[in-house]
Amino acid sequence: MFEDHFGLTGRPFQLTPDPAFWFETATHRKAMAYLGFGLQQGEGFVVITGEIGAGKTTLMGHLLASIDPTSLNAIRMVSTALEADDLLRIVAVQLGVQPRGLAKAELLLAIERGLHSVARTGRRTLLVVDEAQALSVSAVEELRMLSNFQAGGRAMLQVVLLGQPEFRDRLHGESHLEQLRQRVIAIHHLEPMGLEEVDAYMAHRLLRVGWKGKPDFTADAFAAFHRASGGVPRQLNSIANRVMLHAALSGSDLINADAVEAVVADMRADLPVPSAKHAPKAVTAAAELVSSANAPVAPAIDHETAARLIELETRIEEQDLALRRVLNMLVEWVEGEDARPTLTNRAA
Known part of the structure; x- marks a missing residue:
């Protein structure tokens, strides 16, 4: 709705990951460096963690869009609480092996043959596992065992694990993962955007859809966006969408901190925020912003009902995220533009 009002050619703040909107924050730049180092080693595990919506x-x-497919065979899978046998069968299918009817020993031999087949083409295989925090202990152990397959003294399989912060906690705290820990050659946790990055991030996304300066943004608006989102990209996109819609409906061509705070207050009224004890950092930040703006308080509910609502919302979000990531496996990723003008200091 607001896209037409402001003369935009698309949705600048959509929630579904889109490579056309790739923006390299400081933490993403560091993650790319770790990934590059890991791929150069050609073995072991690379681990990237981050909050939901961190990118x-x-x-x-x-990264995969920048990889030469003649040297690396990249395959991806989304973990949805997979057990070991299911994981092996998915890997087999990705390698072109039909796993039906195979016992585990036969399945492992078939996977090894598939890896050898790829290696004979001069490539090694990179397995990317998303939602790694949902992997069972047995599935993690099978991944470690698969990384042992070699040809000519070189590993045929390297693994990248993407997961939420709890996977990093598991990796550091669970004794039975010691052997996996010893094979991790690079690890990075994606941090939220800093306040100084919000302006450039929003400018980048708006310019990708033909933004010509309408609406404009005041400097204090970006501080409000950062406080409300906690610097998490998906949270920022969600808030920015509502703010842009509010501006279109109210006929405003200038967005300031007051407008952002008013929209966040409305969002909190529409969907009560979980308690700070259980809420993600970005949600807690949004609640603090609303409180400071003297927003109306949502009707009280009992603790049991609140806990059930939080659990249901979390499960729905996780299922939606997993589905989106499966769909995104079918997308051909393309690299975003390098230019990053800001909204407060635009090029003429």
Whole structure:
């Protein structure tokens, strides 16, 4: 709706990861460096973690788009609480092996043959596992065992694990993952955007859809966006969408902090925010912003109902995220533009 009002050619703040909107923040730049180093080693595991909506899937899509397919055979899978046998069968299918009717020993031999087949073409295989926090212990162990396959003294399989912060906690804290820890050659946690990056991030996305300066943004608006989103890209996109819609409906061509805070207050009224104890950092930040703006308080609900609502919302979000990532496996990722004008200091 607001796209037509402001003369835009598309949705600048869509929630689905889109490689055309790739934006390299400081933490994403560092993650790319770790991934590049890891791929040069050609073995072991590379681990990237981050909060929901931090940009892990987009990061990996950008990396895979820059990889030479004649030297690396990249395959991807989304973990949805997979057990070991299911994981092996998915890997087999990705390698062109039909796993039906094969016992585990036969399945492992078939996977090894598939890896050898790829290696004979002069390539090695890179397995990217998304939602790694959902992997069972047995599935993690099978991944470690698969990384042992070699040809000519070189590993035929390297693994990248993408997961939420709890996977990093598991990796550091669970003793039975010691052997996997010893094979991790690079690890990075995606941090939220800094305040100084919000302006450039929003300008980049708006310019990708033909933004010509309408609406404009005041400097204090970006501080409000950052406070409300906690610097998490998907949270920022969600808030920016609502703010742009509000501006279109109200006929405003200038967005300031007051407008952002008013929209965040409306969002909180539409969907009560979980308690700070259970809420993600970005949601907690949004709640604090609304409180400081003296927003109306949502009707109280009992603790049991609140806990059930939080659990249901979390499960729905996780299922939606997994589905989107499966769909994104079918997308051909393309690299975004390098130019990054800002909204407060635009080129003429």
